[in-house]
Amino acid sequence: MGNVILGLLMLLGPQTLYSLNAQFQRGPSLFYRASFGSLQSALRGLVASGYVTVEGVVEGGRSKKIHTITDEGVAAFHAWIRSPLAGGDLEVAALSRLFLLGLVDDADERRDILDHIVSEVERELARLEEFAATLDEQADAVPDEYREVFRYQRATLDYGLTAHRAGLAWFRDLAAGET
Secondary structure (H helix, E strand, O other): OHHHHHHHHHHHOOEOHHHHHHHHHHOHHHOOOOOHHHHHHHHHHHHHHOOEEEEEEEEOOEEEEEEEEOHHHHHHHHHHHOOOOOOOOHHHHHHHHHHHHHHOOOHHHHHHHHHHHHHHHHHHHHHHHHHHHHHHHHHHHOOHHHHHHHHHHHHHHHHHHHHHHHHHHHHHHHHHHOO
16 A cells, blocks of 8 residues: 555655545545555555655644655655565556556556566466366365355356456556557
8 A cells, every 4th residue: 555655645746644545535446445544554654664754734724744755755666666566466456556657657667567467467367267177177076065155156266267367358458559
């Protein structure tokens, strides 16, 4: 989440926690769920890391804390967006980078990032297909009383396979169109 916040600060400029929360709800919340408290915690970590500064100001008689990205934060963002996808949720990792990919100035670098996302989706799809093949080999061994449970669990896997195939085709098309 911290990297998405850094990207938003690069894109929007200095922000309060409340305005960041509103911006998060208008964009990244489409693929990344975050509570107000988790945003607040992530901002504290970014400040502690030196990636963001916080300044208290008074506007209209109200005290506000304005968060601004530092040069170190910009460097950390650029290192993250170019880094391998990590974590358990490939879709969130890929879409987080995609949402902020326009902050990368060089078209060749954007293409490299998209190509990396494609290869990660290919790898995950291959893993799911291997798992499906293993399950299918063992399907006859499922006791009768669990056949319906197995059927819907396998349907869930089919959904994941279909989603990965669609995502892969979509990312390939996007990467191919990168100039």
